[in-house]
Amino acid sequence: MSDASFPDKLVDKFGRHIDYIRLSVTDRCDFRCVYCMTEDMTFLPRKQILSLEELYQVARAFTELGVKKIRLTGGEPMVRTDVMSLIEKLGALPGLKELLLTTNGAQLDKYAAPLKAAGVNRINISIDSLDAERFKRISRVGKLEKVLAGINAAISQGFERIRLNSVVMRGYNQDEVLALSDYAIARGIDIAFIEEMPLGEASDHAREETTCSNDWVREQIEQKYQLVNSASRTAGPSRYMQLVDHQSRIGFISPVTHNFCEDCNRVRVTVEGRLLLCLGNEHSVDLRAILRDESKTHDDLKRALIASMDIKPERHFFYDKDHAQPVRLMNMTGG
Ligand code: SAM
Ligand code: SF4
DSSP: OOOSSOEEESOOSSSEEEEEEEEEEOOOOOOOOTTTTOOOOOOOGGGGOOOHHHHHHEEEEEEEOOOEEEEEESSGGGSSSHHHHHHHHHTTTOOOOOEEEESSSTTTTHHHHHHHHTTTEEEEEEEESHHHHHHHHHSSSOOOOHHHHHHHHHHHHSSSEEEEEEBTTTTTGGGGGHHHEEEEEEETTTTEEEEEOSOOTTTSSSSHHOOOOHHHHHHHTTTTTTTEEEEESSSSSSEEEETTSSOOOOEEOOOOOOTOOOGGEEEOOOOSSSSSSOOSOOOOEEHHHHOOTTTTHHHHHHHHHHHHHGOOOOOTTOTTTOOOOOOOHHHHHHH
């Protein structure tokens, strides 16, 4: 329901229009990817995380303030108990144009059909290697064949523009850039290469040694394929290139080497209900405190979202020693 006393869009103090939220539905995961988690993870106690109802309330408040796009992430969204009931409710939210999911794909063979029926428009599936042993080394526990089955299930459900996500790391999978591209191209789906971000301490490697720049990744692809600028842009750190003579696009998510903060259109909500205004900064608002305060109303929640726009930082500074680096791991941030 729209209310004349509330604005119909969220605009920060740099004039950026925020119409996209990434909502983390869990910090847990059935994988332990080396760039995302440590081997021995301690997850949040249940009472600290937002209930499905609280997550829905946050999503509803955002859509009432003009947010058009919600991406569910985590952790692994599909390990949250009863997550489908939340997804079905989000799929029916008035005003929401796109409901998206980022997943490790391990359970998509089971969930692709119900996700499609619930109104999920697009799915990003993470896959860093096509070699089963290596896949296991990177994810520490994941089974490649489950993810490949999940990708096939998503394709057969006919989701719009399925995208694979690959984090390219020197010493792990940098020699698979072409194989991963070939795999996506053969299936007519997109693939995005992600620069490893320095979020929290990675327990088994020094990130400065493993991070591969996307300029380097692009050179590898151009040894085989011709890339042209794509008309489609997504605000934020990703840029797409179209492959000549192929349906697939190649995305480059380059938060480390390229700073696209000036057209950032998004904020994140962690599963603890912390509204993070920037991936690379700690500026945040405690939404859980508002949700659990009986004296506060849904309108108070919306007022807090509007007020948060004043503290959205202008940009992030990864690997800049003059600026504090985030201490959160990606599973807490909501990738
Ligand atoms: N579990 C789901 C998955 O893996 O797709 C969703 C959450 S995961 C945190 C979202 C994305 O973040 C994945 O594509 C993952 O590869 C990426 N990611 C995790 N840690 C990262 C890091 N330190 N740097 C760059 N990307 C990272
Ligand atoms: Fe889990 Fe995704 Fe993090 Fe891998 S990247 S550990 S699948 S949350």
